[in-house]
Amino acid sequence: MKKFLALAIGLLIVLAAGVPDALAANWPMFQCDAQRSGSNAGARVRPPLMSTWVKGPQTSTGERRTRPVIADGIVYAGQRWTTYDLILRNINHGQLQAISMENGKPLWTASDLFVAGTPALANGLVYAGTDDGCMLALGAADGVVRWSVYVGGKPNSPAIYAHRLYVTTANGRLCALDGATGASIWSIERSKALSAPAVLDGTVVVGGSELAAFDASEGRFKWSFGGGTGSYSMPTLSTEAVYVSTPYTLHRLDRENGTVVWSRFTGDKYGALASITLEDSTIYLGTVTAIDTENGQTKWTFESENSIVGASVALANGFVFVGSSHHHNQALDHSDGRLYVLKAATGELVWEYLAGLRYGDWYGIDPSPAIAGDSVVLNLSTMQLSCFSEAQSEPLPLPVTASPGVINPYDCESGQAAIAFKLDAPATVTVNVLDSQGKTVRCLVDNTQLDAGEHEVTWYGTIDFPEMVDASLAADFGDKGVLIAPDGDYTLQVLAQTGDGQKYRGGAVVQAAADV
Template structure:
């Protein structure tokens, strides 16, 4: 069923973020709905960077053992973004052919559902038997995860190139115009929407709060039930990536990585790291992030102090844009130097690498002793 922009506008808050002031509007309430970020169980990597907080860390996951070998490879198109894995299927959007579901064991195509426009860099989210994804023709889709049949669609009125989060029957996502949408996960009915007035990051979510950064150099928290702004603080940099773990908001930008209290937004620490080119992964002790100077850095979670740095092959443009994934004391990521890497998470020692022959701009999913990652001009790879 099509839930068009007109219907969404009728519910939209007249709220814009300008400088240091907010005009706080009223949004449609959805009372009695606790919203929490739940760590999915193995075998699953159901959304970008594993969970709604975008931690990139699966504390209960199982990594591949021994020297990794290529198990399968597909050639269905450009895979510049990242897969989601749930149960026996792997899901991935493409620039030209819509959404694919593959058998995670052997890489065979299970179904392919076309979309109106290209998909990317947004990544699919899988929840309760449904795959959610947006495209460049303004449409947000819900597909049956088993059959690929379309459940519903929602017209957001703008390009959808950010990742979604799903919690307690609601899907949250932002568009290229800076509007945040909350719609029913069951049928796409609009619940509330918020026009921030600025370009914003993808959303991170936990404990009833939605967090994002804006091109107006602010970070903000919304109430997930109402869309009302709970706090918003200026920052002396441009926020690019938001991660939420254990009540701490990690913000990667140009040129800092900083942490803030999720309840009130108080800054805890800030360190200079240069240009951060991907979403950091947060494990129990360390923060892992890539940069355009061709290094993956590991920082102490408590202080931001650098613990180690690993250099990849030189590339004059991008460096590392693949967000790292952490499972069982290993860090996995890809580089613009064409390689996929496995490092020891504590020491940064190189454990394994593989030359795909093309730049790696997607981020890995590590599930059930398999590593899945896509190359920009090649296919989807599975290693085990």
């Protein structure tokens, strides 16, 4: 247990240091990482999906939730709602809650917190901004407040990089805090509201009335773009570039000096509210256009009929995940309230989930999911937090042959059968012997990585799980308690799973018939 905890803590520390590849089991801040890529390349989730739990009221109560973050099997989200007293005065409620990703059950609740922006996670702490201009650090395991500092204005979603917390506020402050203590490292004032920050390789970049870059270690100004009269989205960073969206235009800038590499027209008047998702040589904007990072040209477009501005898609395992909520369509046509899963390379629709209209409220889907492991967590428009996990689909068939079809386990020459199968790709393989009741009576290959190609495994007519068969019909074999298989039919079953998660299963029947 101690070893597991040490490993988990070590993984979070590496993440906080700004490793560009997000850890498969975590989505620890808005857009997954400090560079705001929106991509969790290590997550293995793949369609089809199934709804595993929903957290929230059964009728619409005007609840609002922050976008979720995930670490070590726990989902964290802020929640706020309003009730009324006997004379119809508003009573506002707010809290931060930790929820089991396995079953949706609350693990702890921190009450009387009105969380602003999306929380962030690192080093066993969950960081959350509040409406009254504070940043808090709470224990991720227990929800106990470790420290609280005033940052001068309502915070945006923080970024964590190299053990520091980078925070922007609605009144134009950018500051760096020590992640362990909350102590101020540096702070600067800008003239207007700032977007949430993005950080990579020692540079922090913020949007707002202009796009501006600063040295992450000491806050020194590096460059700006836009002249302070525009409206710029939260940026997304790569090793060489900064990507930022404005009304009607998308830009790629050089990360070192802020010069324009290319600009392209998008037609989106709400472009300054958009979040850009980045993976390899493609950026994904809105809901959804895939754009080549080298030249700004469109690779493909998918129309999700989404009316939510500020949408951000999520990427994992070669798929794009995006929600749709078409609020202006009062007829609620079939485009509304869906979770779409697309192939990232082509934009091909491979799976979708329809939420529909329930409880007299629009049940569209927040188009900004969080992805960790084999699960997708996101908000429904009634602000019910929902988890979708990979459906347990049937494995694809794998051709398997066995020769000979009849063996005499007591005979050295005719007492064995060879199982043959072919793998088209490297896979983790298990080969079991099943009795006529489908119970495993011997494991021939146990969770072993095999290369692509043809393979052969031999069964010598023995079993090693005597409690699963009628032992009175079996004979001792040697001095290791191994038994000779009683007469009957046995299935030699091959189970294989390739690196992309695809499962295969096949088998062949061999009859054991003693000739004594």
